[in-house]
Amino acid sequence: MLIDVALPLSLAIIMFSLGFGLTFADFGRVLTMPRAVITGMAMQVLAVPAVAFVLVSFTNLPPAMAFGVMLLSFCPGGVTSNILTKLAGGTVALSITLTAVVSLFSVVTVPVLVGWAATTFLGSAAPEINVTAIGMSMFVITAVPVTLGVLLRFIAPDFADKQESRVSMAALVLFVVIVAAALATNWTMFVTHIAGLGPILIGLNAVLLILGVVVARVLGLSGPDGLCISVEMGVQNATLGIAVAGLIAQTGGIPDYAIPAAVYGITMYVVTIPGMFVLRMIFGKT
Template identity: 35%
Template sequence: MNVDEVRLNFNPASLQALNAVLAFLMFGIALDTRIADFKRVLKMPLAMGAGIAAQFLLLPALTFVLTLVLKPSPSIALGMILVACCPPGNISNIITHRAGGNVALSVSMTAISNALAIVLMPLNLAFWGSLHPTAAPLLKTIALDPLEMGLHIVIIIGLPFVLGIAFARRWPALTERIKKPARTLSFVCLVVFIVAAIAGNWRYFIDYVGLVLLAVVLHDGLAYGLGYFTAKAVGLKEYDRRAVSVEVGIRNAGLGLVLIFGFFGGLGGMAVVAGVWGFWDIIAGMALAGWWARRPAARTRFEGVGE
């Protein structure tokens, strides 16, 4: 069967549970986010600007070009575009720390990128998807409403994020005790659901993983490289480049799966891309971080997370 005709199964109750897990994940990210993270942007506008531009302007554009070069099936191309439009996941902060990069910059970028994604993600997907020669007709048959998707993202990303920040401000001592377990638990739950989504549709993943694996590996490698060389192009030091590279390379594939099952009916190529990406970008990120860890980078100013 053509991958564009496959619809993966994920029952409504499981989808609601996945929405709840993703909301909890965003709440956990917010517990480790401070107003100072947003104020820190004023101290390093060049680094932040480079990272945001790489994520929301350059990566979707590069992905669009990559799909034209590789010429995958329409649903796979649309899945690659969707993943590129997702915000970074909170594991990016852990990988940046392991890589010896600027954790303060990583935390700030994660916070701001997730806030911006509420508006930019559905707009980016609608824009690049509608321009794609093979994915655009598929997108039209789905009749995607960017406003409806935006509202969904507000509920599962925006609201938990705001509540998490408010919780951390109101109960700072309690937050310090629970933030690490909360982030760990939410991440584990997300991985479990991704595994469950794959396990429940194992035959399709086995049948089509060969179609997407090369595309995902190449796509992810380009994302890490794009972040690094964008940071280098604007004159950032190695310490900051590593943070930007990881922020661009790590995408929240769990959010992608939620949207694929919620708005695209579990469209085969999209779901397989997001499922494979959800594991591969972490594997690639940890391998890259391990390599960087053996090559310490000189620190720049404003690296303290508590500043």
């Protein structure tokens, strides 16, 4: 019962921290850099699930694990993607805008894609998917906290500037706790499937990082824009993936579907941090 309450509440706090670091200008930036924003959105909403689907199709993962990988791929960029984009030499303003817009957009895209993935990978074993209920739940634990965070920054900018680092640290701690809880709750399942999950999750991460900069280059975007899109694609909101898995299972606790997101919550940094420095050397100056 504790995890059923703590998980959505923790996600809401994490999403509030995202909004707390945003201004209304970050959303308006869609109009000032439309090509980069549209490219980034399309890559996150369409390309990430497509790559995950292709990779999963070439594995023999159990249906629940395959479905969990797809759930992860539907999630927007993580709350630390802005920091990693800065370290990579990417366009931070674009990163902030993509994180904000795609996170809000996911209230619509995630429930729809979840319904499709459940039918595709779980078949007759799929739980009953109430797309509307998932959408409403996501709205409450993602869109509402983000909006409240933005409004608070708008109303009290000086207070927000002073407290932003503390709120971000609290969100990071909560993220670590959630991932640890997901792994501990399903430790036997994790040990059983890590050999199969590890390679596909690491491979997914690497392909997304490379694909982001390559597509950006083909479309004529700058090197920093490409690095930003690359990081946004590679760093998923694993906490949201775990929470959505719980909304689908409706059995209490953290379900098997959440294991890929929990594992990715760790491996994505192991792959992304060194990967982004390599990509920066190759694409950062173009």
